[in-house]
Amino acid sequence: xxxxxxxxHHPVVDRQGxxxxxxxxxLDVHDIxxxxxxxxxxxxxxxxxxxxxxxxxxxxxxxWRDGAGARRVPERSEALGRVTIVSSLEEAAAHVEAAAxxxxxxxVTSARVSRATxxxxxxxxxxxxxxxxxxxxxxxxxxxxxxxxxxxxxAPIQPGASYNHLSVRAAVAITLDRLFGHFD
Numbered sequence: 001x002x003x004x005x006x007x008x009h010h011p012v013v014d015r016q017g018x019x020x021x022x023x024x025x026x027l028d029v030h031d032i033x034x035x036x037x038x039x040x041x042x043x044x045x046x047x048x049x050x051x052x053x054x055x056x057x058x059x060x061x062x063x064w065r066d067g068a069g070a071r072r073v074p075e076r077s078e079a080l081g082r083v084t085i086v087s088s089l090e091e092a093a094a095h096v097e098a099a100a101x102x103x104x105x106x107x108v109t110s111a112r113v114s115r116a117t118x119x120x121x122x123x124x125x126x127x128x129x130x131x132x133x134x135x136x137x138x139x140x141x142x143x144x145x146x147x148x149x150x151x152x153x154x155a156p157i158q159p160g161a162s163y164n165h166l167s168v169r170a171a172v173a174i175t176l177d178r179l180f181g182h183f184d
Contacts, residue, residue, distance in 0.1 A: 001180070002100050002131035003041050006092045007032060007168065009048040011143035022138040024053045029060055029083065030076065031169040037079035039176040042099065042131075045092040046085050054085045061085075089146060093133055100131035108135045108142055108150040109175060111164050115147075117155040120178045126152075127179070134175070136168055 007028060010021035024046060036044040046057055061080055063069045070077040086092045096104040105126060107118070118126075126132075135142065135150065147153065157166065157174055166174070 001040050001042060001127075003127055003134065003180075004043045004045060004092070004096050004104070004132070005032065005036050005041055005134045005136070005172065005176075006045040006047050006089060007172075008089060008135060008137050008142060008146065009046070009050075009053070009139075011146060012137045012139035013141055013143055015140055017140075019143045020139055021048070021050060024048055024057055026060060028138075028169060029057060030064075030080070032172050033079040033083050034076070035169075035173045035176055036082055039180045041082065041176075043082045043084055043095075045095070046083060047087070047089055047092055048085070049087045054087070057083075057085050089135065096131055096133050102131060104131040104133040105152065106133050106135060106150045107152045107154050108147055109137070109154050109156070109171065110141050110147065111156050111166070111171075112141075113147075113153050113156060115153055118152045119155050123152065123154060124179050136172055136175075138168055 009024060011019045012022055014020045029046065033044050048054060061083055064077050064080045084095060093104055093106065107123060135146065157171060
């Protein structure tokens with residue numbers, strides 16, 4: 001499948017809507033990589049401009065790809081083999097374009113949106129014809145500049161309850177299942 005996922009740590013917003021950079025978490029590295037592998041995505045980008053954070057992720061990946069973790073849990077090594085660390089979303093898109101031979105359809109996600117959205121079935125059909133980059137944000141969501149630059153905004157997950165504050169790991173898993181899962 002020619003679909004990649006990006007987890008953006010900058011530019012994202014805080015509770016007040018200010019643009020910030022969030023820290024990478026070990027759980028997001030592991031769990032999202034496993035979801036990306038489960039749904040056979042082409043890759044998973046961790047996007048952070050902070051060099052120390054990129055180095056930390058490289059150490060984590062090294063342990064699970066080549067170190068003792070790879071020997072102990074080869075399934076995790078396989079999943080983490082799809083992770084690439086980049087400093088910007090533009091760098092991730094360039095990787096996709098180099099691998100796929102054309103620029104990707106950039107699809108952003110949000111729990112709340114202010115512009116027209118694309119439904120899951122329509123997006124799945126569109127991703128069958130061109131490469132895609134699914135973009136998730138940390139903090140309190142992607143910055144307005146990222147949202148505005150996207151080709152599509154995926155319809156938000158609507159749990160049917162007034163509380164909607166999923167972890168990004170859960171949102172990724174639900175989204176991938178809705179896009180690429182098989183249902184009876």
